[in-house]
Amino acid sequence: MSYISTLFPAYAEIFLLCMIGVIMIADLLLPSQTRTVTYLLTQVTLLGCSLITVATHVNGVEYLFTNMFVDDLMSDVLKLLTYLAVSMMLVYSRSYLIVRGLFTGEFLSLTLTSTLGMMVMISASNLVTLYIGLEVLALSMYALVALQRDSSVATESAMKYFILGAMASGFLLYGMSMIYGGTGSLDVRTISSVxxxxxxxxxxxxxxxAFLVAGLAFKLGAVPFHMWVPDVYHGAPTAMTLFIGSAPKLAAFAFVMRILVESLQPLMIHWAGMLAVLAVLSMGVGNITAIAQTNIKRMFAYSTIAHMGFLLLGVLSGSLDGYSSAMFYAVIYVLMTLGGFGMIMLLSREGFEADNLNDFKGLNQRSPWLAFMMLLLMFSMAGVPPTVGFYAKFAVLNAALQAGHLPLVIAAVIFSLIGAFYYLRIVKLMYFYAPESHEKVYMQPDSTLLISINGLAVLMLGIMPNTLMAICAASVQQSLLLP
Amino acid sequence: MIFGYPLLSVVIWLPIIFGVLVLATGNDRNAPLARIIALVGAVLSFLVTLPLYTDFDRMTSAMQFVEMKNWITQFNIHYHLGVDGISMLLILLNAFFTVIVVIAGWKVIEKRVAQYMACFLVMSGLINGVFAALDAVLFYVFWEAMLIPMFLIIGVWGGPNRVYAALKFFLYTLLGSLLMLVALLYLYFQSGSFEILDYHQLPLGMTAQILIFIAFFMAFAVKVPMFPVHTWLPDAHVEAPTGGSVVLAAIMLKVGAYGFLRFSMPIAPDASHELAWLMVTLSLIAVVYIGLVALTQSDMKKLVAYSSISHMGFVTLGMFIFNAYGMEGALLQMISHGFVSGALFLCIGVMYDRVHSRQIVDYGGVANTMPVFAAFFMLFAMANSGLPGTSGFVGEFMVILGAVKVNFWYGFAAATTLVFGAAYTLWMYKRVVFGAIANDHVRHLHDIGAREKLVMAVLAITVLVMGLYPLPLSEIMHASVNDLLVHMARSKI
Incomplete structure (x- = not known):
């Protein structure tokens, strides 16, 4: 058996890396009017990655590069969802970026490098691999946010993002070195057994x-390490905000799983307490501050913080149910965020950002279909059945209650009630008020189709959540129970 | 299953499918089409509920027309439907009122007709789901989902202060529901199942029962609504369009009372007995105090809204005195109040459509210009004040009878409603309908047309028949009520 064929669990990553090179070169050679070619090539690359991931899937767990890299069901599922999220992001943001002159080759290749970073993070089984993946992702992201060079707001937020991100990476590295000092290993499984x-x-x-958790909280945007989130979300071009807010959260979930659960499970008694504080503060500060926002991107930023609190609540339950509920929550969160920001971009026009709450006034009269999709997304974020957001919250609350965290559950319930208020406010603006301008919404066919699929998926998954829940449960179970 | 098809699923999903169809007719250019599809949908949805009545086995208290399928296997959640003598009648009531509401909104609603009709049809299906669900999560999903259309109905087609009222309605109800969710999760934790019927048999300690009872109380008391969490109702009623008020009064309030019967009482019987004093006190405060509040209202819709709270106080009183008179009286009162308050809101709607005011002072002498209407209005006003021979009397009388058996003073306090109820209803009626013609608006009123007459006549006949011959109703609920009382008498500790 040749060396190449032993690398099959990492074929997707290798393929993606090659394609990044191809796309970069192709973009240099092709004139800028034919950027559609590289765009399509990017989409094809993501499709290719998903085919490879499916094709190289084996039952069980495969290790590679002397246990630096792992391929299990959880990594495959998360990677597939990452491709999907990135691909949806590209569809949503294409026309938005073209209008603003940001639809460049760099955008596409940076998107793919950050995807590569996420994939490495998802498949890492060694602290060094984890860190490399994280940095590949983070550096690409800093560059993406700074892509709009002539906008001082975007540059400022890129700067903030970079500095705070670098600090968080420092925390993580410091924590990792301590763990290495304490156990003599960087391997996730070895640390655990030691x-x-x-x-x-x-x-x-x-x-x-403590340093690791602080670093993770930075990356997730959990209170009190959340200060960068609203500024970056607000300042970055909406396409980049969408990107930051969506797929990387899947990678971050994998990161939490690999570090806290797979390697530091024996220390759960310590980290569960830390996460509990982070979770309650995030849900509280996120939901309450979101009420005061008039900019919808800022509002979503605070709502993300609150959602991360919920996700952490699932993790800290410390049971299989808890982890699978957190994974389900992450997936659903990504789906809803894509839709929410996608809608902002759909309503934006040349020289106009629909990121003010008032821009949603009377949407039902301008475009009933879009308003209905947004209604589904908002009710889902608020956790109102029959949308899928309810089951995400339901699963997390159930796991937390089974683990005996009744006070946390009650706090979560109260904060979701507060959260419901500002999601309802968007519905209220769309349905109960007259529009400020009667200008017709120009609906790009591709993103309109996608947002319809996105919105209806939120509803359909809510009526039939069984399959996705089972997949999440199986993934978590496999990656944790096997030696 | 009946005739080889799952009857309850049809009852739930048929109106929802028609709702989507109506929505598909698009904007107001197709309004006539939307109305017709909505009417066909509502009538069909009512017709498919009729086999529930005709094929109902009156001898058993077991669930009937049961359907059971796996839904979310990971949490052992099933798509489990079934009805007993309590829920079946409420489904019929709901399906019936959907038809009424569609007809009542026929001409009045002119903007976004398709969305309006679709909201009511979807909501009707969801409410049927609430009454038919035997799985706690399924129940919860329907329970929450029905808030969404109501939220839109109040907020889009409501009065001047509709936005405030819609938000208040939604958030109030959501608070209660979320606490109920925690209770359901706890019960799942204890029993490993989400079956409501399993919960009924689950042994629970006193503390657990009391906490569960309080959590459910928060959810259901808001919906009923009981004093002191009733304040959303007058706002919601006043701002909602006529159809919204009718469904709120006739159906939505019953959902709360139904919740007490299906969840609180059988799951936590000991806590129910322990806290009965609280429930009785709150009910009596609603009956007496809210009745007095109704007396001072100058807005007709607000007056009927307060009268609803007062009448629903009778329902909760009847339930928590734990005897057959009280319980059956409460159920009859629920059904009767559905018809009577629905009819009163329709009457107010009829006047509002013509004069665009709900203030009592803007009327006077309506009988001169709208004699037919005044006659119908009179009947419903009498029923609301509990006149013997109308449906309002039967339920109230039985509850008072039951209350006297438990404690004379309960019965005495409850009986004051016969005075106050008559006072506020008839006084309003007198000021609005009798006397000389008060102003030009009233002078130019035209009497109700054929469509309105039809609606009023159907309601009037029902109110009279129920008042004179309530046996067919009480016979259906008999087995279930007895079973519930026997169940309640056994301690679960």
Missing amino acids: IQAGQGNDMLLVFGL
Whole structure:
């Protein structure tokens, strides 16, 4: 068997890396009017990646590169969803970016490099691999946010994003070095078994853990490490906001799983408490501050913070149910965020950003269909059945209650009630008020089709959530129970 | 299953499918088509509920027309439907009122007709789902989902202060519902199942029962609504369009009372007994105090809204005195109040469509210009004040009878409603309908047309028949009520 064929679990990553090179070169050679070619090539690349991921899927867990890289059901599922999210992001943002002159080759190749970063993160089984993946993702993201060079707001938010992101990476590295010092290993499974055997240095480990959790909280945007989120979401071009807010959260979920659960599960008693504080603060601050926002991108930023609190609530339950509910939550969150920001871009025109709450006034009279899709998305974010957002919250609350966190559950319930208020406000603006301008909404055929699929998916998954829930449960189960 | 098709699923999904069809007719250019599809949908949806009545086995208290399928296997959640003597009647009531509402909104609603009709049809299906669901999560999904169309109905087609009222309505109800969700999750934790019928048999300690009872109480008391969480109702009623008020009064309030019967009482019987004093007190406050509040209202819709709260106080009173008179009286009162308050809101709607005012002072002498209408209005006003021979009397009388058996003073306090109810209803009627013609608006009124007459006549006949011969109704609920009372008498600790 040749060396190449032993690499099959990483074929998707290798293919993507080659294609990034191809796309970069092709973009240099092709005139800028034919950017559609590279755009389509990017989409084809993502499609190719998904085919490869499906084709190289094997039952069980495969390790590669001396246990640096892992391929299991969870990584495959998360990668497929990542491709999907990135591809949807590209469809939503194409016309938005063309109008603003941002639809460049760099945009496409940076999108793909960040996708590569996410894939590495998802498949990492060593702290170094995790870190490399994270940095590939983060550096591409900084560049994407700064892509709009002539906008001072975007540049400022790129700067903030970069500085705070770098600091978070520093935290993570510091924490990782402590863990290495405490256990003598960087391998996720080895760390776990060393601690389990009681051979680790507890003080060092907990010290390192605190830094790791702080770094993770930075990346997720959990309170009190959330300051960058609203500014970056607000300042970045909406396409980039959509990107930051969507697929990377799947990778971040994988990151939490690999570090906290797979390697530091024995320290759960310590990290569960830290996460509980983060979760309650995130839900509280996120939901309450969101009420005061008039800019919808800022509002979504705070709502993301609140959603991350919910996700952490699932993780800290510390059971299979809890992890699978957190994964389900992450997937659903990504789906809703794509739709929400997609709608902002759909309503934006040349020289006009539909990112003010008032821009949604009377949408029902301008375009009943879009208003209905937004209604579904908003009710889903608020967690009102029959939309799928309810089941995401339901699964998380159930897991937390089973784990005996009744006070946290009650807090979560109260904060979701507060959260419902500002989601309802958007519905209220769309349906109960007259529009400020009667200008017809220009509906791009591709993004209109996608938003319809997106909105209806939120409803259909809400009526039949069984399959997706089962997939999440199976993925988590497989990657945790097998040695 | 009956005739080889799943009857309850049809009852739930047929109106929803028609709702989507109506929505598909698009904008107001196709309004006539939307109206016709809506009417066909509503009538068909009513007709398919009739086998529930004709094929109902009156001898058993077990669930009938049961359907059961796996839904979310991971959490052991099923698509489980079934009705007993309590829920079946409420489904019929709901399906009936959907027809009424579609007809009542025929001409009045002119903007976004398709959306209006679709909201009511979808909501009708969802409410049927609430009454038929035997799985707690399924119940919860229907329960929450029905808020969405109502939220839109109040907010889009309502009065001047509609936005405030819609938000208040939604958030109030959501608060209660979320606490109920926590209780349901706890019950799942205890029993490993989301079957409502399993919960009925689940042994629970006193503390757990009391906490569960309070969580359910928050959800259902808001819906009923009981004093002191009733304040959303007058706002919602006043701002909602006529159809919205009718459905709110006739159906939505019953959902709360139904919740007490299906969840609170059988799941936490000991806590129900323990906290009965609280429930009785709150009910009596609603009956007496809210009755007095109704007396001072100058807005007709507000007056009927307060009268609804007062009448629903009778329902909760009847339930929490734990005897057959009280319970059956409460159920009859629920059905009767559905018809009577629905009819009163329609009457007010008829006047509002012509004069565009709900203030009592803007009327006077309506009988001179609208004699037919005045006659119908009179009948419904009498029924609302509990005149013997109308449906309003039967339920109230039975509840008072039951209350006296438990404690004379309960019965005494409840009986004051016969005075206050008559006072506020008839006084309003007198000021609006009798006397000399008060102003030009009233002078130019034209009497109700054929469409309105039809609606009023159907309601009037029902109110009279129920008042004179309530046996067919009480016979259906008999087995289920007895079973519930026997169940309630056994301790679960």
